Amino acid sequence: MELKLTAAEVxxxxxxxxxxxxxxxxxxxxxxxxxxxxxxVSEVNLRPGGTVSGPAMFELADCAYYMVTLAMIGRQAxxxxxxxxxxxxxxxxxxxxxxxxxxxKLGRALSVGDVLLYSxxxxxxxxxxxxxxxxxxxxxx
Amino acid sequence: MELKLTAAEVxxxxxxxxxxxxxxxxxxxxxxxxxxxxxxVSEVNLRPGGTVSGPAMFELADCAYYMVTLAMIGRQAxxxxxxxxxxxxxxxxxxxxxxxxxxxKLGRALSVGDVLLYSxxxxxxxxxxxxxxxxxxxxxx
Amino acid sequence: MELKLTAAEVxxxxxxxxxxxxxxxxxxxxxxxxxxxxxxVSEVNLRPGGTVSGPAMFELADCAYYMVTLAMIGRQAxxxxxxxxxxxxxxxxxxxxxxxxxxxKLGRALSVGDVLLYSxxxxxxxxxxxxxxxxxxxxxx
Amino acid sequence: MELKLTAAEVxxxxxxxxxxxxxxxxxxxxxxxxxxxxxxVSEVNLRPGGTVSGPAMFELADCAYYMVTLAMIGRQAxxxxxxxxxxxxxxxxxxxxxxxxxxxKLGRALSVGDVLLYSxxxxxxxxxxxxxxxxxxxxxx
Numbered sequence: 336m337e338l339k340l341t342a343a344e345v346x347x348x349x350x351x352x353x354x355x356x357x358x359x360x361x362x363x364x365x366x367x368x369x370x371x372x373x374x375x376v377s378e379v380n381l382r383p384g385g386t387v388s389g390p391a392m393f394e395l396a397d398c399a400y401y402m403v404t405l406a407m408i409g410r411q412a413x414x415x416x417x418x419x420x421x422x423x424x425x426x427x428x429x430x431x432x433x434x435x436x437x438x439x440k441l442g443r444a445l446s447v448g449d450v451l452l453y454s455x456x457x458x459x460x461x462x463x464x465x466x467x468x469x470x471x472x473x474x475x476x
Numbered sequence: 477m478e479l480k481l482t483a484a485e486v487x488x489x490x491x492x493x494x495x496x497x498x499x500x501x502x503x504x505x506x507x508x509x510x511x512x513x514x515x516x517v518s519e520v521n522l523r524p525g526g527t528v529s530g531p532a533m534f535e536l537a538d539c540a541y542y543m544v545t546l547a548m549i550g551r552q553a554x555x556x557x558x559x560x561x562x563x564x565x566x567x568x569x570x571x572x573x574x575x576x577x578x579x580x581k582l583g584r585a586l587s588v589g590d591v592l593l594y595s596x597x598x599x600x601x602x603x604x605x606x607x608x609x610x611x612x613x614x615x616x617x
Numbered sequence: 618m619e620l621k622l623t624a625a626e627v628x629x630x631x632x633x634x635x636x637x638x639x640x641x642x643x644x645x646x647x648x649x650x651x652x653x654x655x656x657x658v659s660e661v662n663l664r665p666g667g668t669v670s671g672p673a674m675f676e677l678a679d680c681a682y683y684m685v686t687l688a689m690i691g692r693q694a695x696x697x698x699x700x701x702x703x704x705x706x707x708x709x710x711x712x713x714x715x716x717x718x719x720x721x722k723l724g725r726a727l728s729v730g731d732v733l734l735y736s737x738x739x740x741x742x743x744x745x746x747x748x749x750x751x752x753x754x755x756x757x758x
Numbered sequence: 759m760e761l762k763l764t765a766a767e768v769x770x771x772x773x774x775x776x777x778x779x780x781x782x783x784x785x786x787x788x789x790x791x792x793x794x795x796x797x798x799v800s801e802v803n804l805r806p807g808g809t810v811s812g813p814a815m816f817e818l819a820d821c822a823y824y825m826v827t828l829a830m831i832g833r834q835a836x837x838x839x840x841x842x843x844x845x846x847x848x849x850x851x852x853x854x855x856x857x858x859x860x861x862x863k864l865g866r867a868l869s870v871g872d873v874l875l876y877s878x879x880x881x882x883x884x885x886x887x888x889x890x891x892x893x894x895x896x897x898x899x
Contacts, residue, residue: 355519378496379496393530393531393560397531416564417727418561420702421559421561439882447845465886558868561843580733585867592721604721664776673813675816676813700845701812701816701843702844705840
């Protein structure tokens with residue numbers, strides 16, 4: 336399967352439909368079924384001790400998977416998360432986080448895949464997420 | 477098992493260790509192994525169409541479960557989420573969300589349970605989450 | 618929403634489509650969106666020390682949720698599990714296990730809910746599962 | 759981290775502690791933190807239409823992850839699954855299934871990782887699982 340959108344198109348679309356997250360997520364690499372992106376971490380995402388909060392990590396995993404799915408299916412704002420399992424494995428450093436998302440199945444109605452989260456200065460992943468997105472039925476094919 | 481903290485003590489402790497979330501979560505009811513709380517939803521938590529974002533729902537589930545666990549084990553700031561599975565089932569209304577958290581197992585090292593999220597004006601739950609928290613080994617018993 | 622099948626009809630249908638499981642699952646109680654059933658545990662389901670194996674508990678959760686979904690939507694053999702999260706919390710006794718399944722959302726395409734598993738002689742649940750079933754699109758409505 | 763057991767030692771240990779599964783699982787490849795194995799599928803694991811049942815896929819994911827964890831920590835029979843999330847993505851063929859397990863975090867108390875399941879003749883994975891195993895506290899280090 337081929338990409339329907341470029342990295343720049345995905346970022347522009349995200350800024351359009353989710354103005355709140357605009358500018359915090361930057362795509363580092365995009366290939367069919369795979370995307371790597373980075374999330375800037377601000378004060379509000381930190382926890383005492385300087386680590387990144389769980390909800391911020393969830394948001395990154397969720398957004399990375401949304402972006403890789405959109406890159407494959409095109410602009411479908413109504414594509415929504417139906418489920419996410421996230422395992423928190425290591426304490427991230429207070430800096431930016433990187434997400435590596437891959438689609439394992441892109442069906443007509445569901446996109447299923449996983450995301451690994453990395454923190455600068457920590458070699459092993461800090462979190463792993465499995466996600467399912469529901470794709471609106473009326474999408475053009 | 478009995479409560480180690482009152483609702484007021486849990487709220488005060490949350491404000492102390494997570495200053496960022498202070499004031500957004502209000503405990504409505506607390507009993508051994510069960511807690512109901514409400515999260516105020518601000519502009520930043522909304523999505524186009526007026527619905528509450530997935531990360532905001534995750535944060536509520538996570539925080540509700542943290543609070544019920546603390547109420548049972550006492551002030552243990554290092555208690556951290558190790559995993560969460562969340563199923564998004566219905567679109568919430570743009571108002572506040574309510575969480576009903578229950579502990580299914582409170583062991584020495586892990587607290588395992590679930591949370592149902594409700595939106596004002598929607599009778600059925602909008603999301604369901606299963607969570608595991610790790611409890612620091614050195615807690616006084 | 619109302620039941621489309623009785624407990625006897627669900628059991629008969631299960632025996633027809635899954636001959637391998639016939640006779641091991643018995644419905645104890647069935648109401649709209651809720652079902653309680655029991656699984657007989659045989660030697661092959663046991664683990665050293667006499668506890669029930671994880672795969673056997675998964676099978677019970679999966680089958681209980683399949684049955685409650687069928688009871689609501691009617692005979693739809695192609696209804697399949699798309700995801701399951703199961704938390705194992707306590708060691709079951711070697712006897713039969715009981716499952717309490719409830720549907721939290723019954724949509725056109727997905728049935729989402731959870732199951733608690735109980736072991737005779739253990740008051741608290743031994744496992745908790747969240748499941749999503751996909752419902753074939755051509756079902757009569 | 760290094761392997762504590764060889765593939766033959768893991769298979770022999772599995773046969774000893776879980777006599778019921780003996781002979782059904784064969785390790786194809788073992789490296790630190792990674793294991794590939796194959797499960798023979800018998801009549802009892804099949805579903806109408808010739809596909810492999812969900813519980814059989816769960817069993818394979820669970821057993822593959824158990825084996826890779828044991829290979830890293832040594833003979834610790836009391837190592838038990840605490841949670842598993844499994845996403846079923848494609849219908850497997852009726853033949854043997856292959857599992858590729860990797861450990862993402864091997865801590866003192868928990869082993870966290872994932873497993874992809876493949877069916878002969880289907881290029882993409884048929885299922886993905888994330889697992890957490892609890893490691894008994896008294897293990898020699």
